[in-house]
Amino acid sequence: MAVERFPVEASHIMMFARAIGDENPVYTDPASPEAAAFGGVIAPPTFTMASSQFDPDNALRPRPGQPWFGSAKEPSGAEVVRTGRLHAEQHFEYHRPLVAGEVLTVSERDGKQWQKESKRGGTLSFEEKFFDYSNVETGELVVTARFVTVVPSQVPTQG
């Protein structure tokens, strides 16, 4: 999910804030005193996830002229993007507040890999990846995201 340019825009932040049920004016109203204190609306803590909107290879976005595995009137029959990989953990490190108006670049690094035995999922294979979100002009690191995904050797029972 390397993304060359992730423009952080006020209206995108507003939509994201509404989507997580948090309409704090520091996220939604550039004219509020809360936002003015930062020189613009700031991003909620998990906003950098939305960089996938700017990922040209995002497999979870339908595109014109390409098969999409979701349904229309009926199931599409298209091959499902199914990796068996589940999102196990998500961590963020904030180096400073992220303010609307800046453009970030996202680079990806591999982390550790490890395994754990579980009664429900058999052997669980964990994989860690880091994403560094930096200001494209200054190179300053703004947010570091750490994703941990897991692939169970057997399908876990629905909990």
Add this chain to the structure above:
Amino acid sequence: MTLSAATLQIGDSRTEVVLDNISRTQIVMYAGASGDYNPLHSDEVYVTQVAGYPTVFAHGMLSMGATGKVLTDWVGDGRLTNYGVRFVNQVWPGDSLTATATVEALREEGGRHYADFTVTTVNQDGKPVVIGTATALVDP
């Protein structure tokens, strides 16, 4: 408003309902804003007939995003330095999520004051859905 270490004690906690009676539309809003359009979260035909789930379910990151509110409402805007969670149970339409943040430690490092929190979000049955930790920069 920012928190001051002098007014905080280990064990202090805040609880907030962060999402009430989650609608399918709320989940669609998250898909649209985040760019995660996986049909598991919005497409009833796909999710029941192809993927084999009882119905659509919320993105884990919707629960994590909503849970952040109990932290930022307490510590103030732009004050978090770390926030991380494990996803422990799925969240379904109609669930209501209640998040609790608890002060675990207060420390000083390089002349700055930090508060460490644990955070747990449960559904309407008291079952945890996300469990995590956070750290915020606080005033002395």
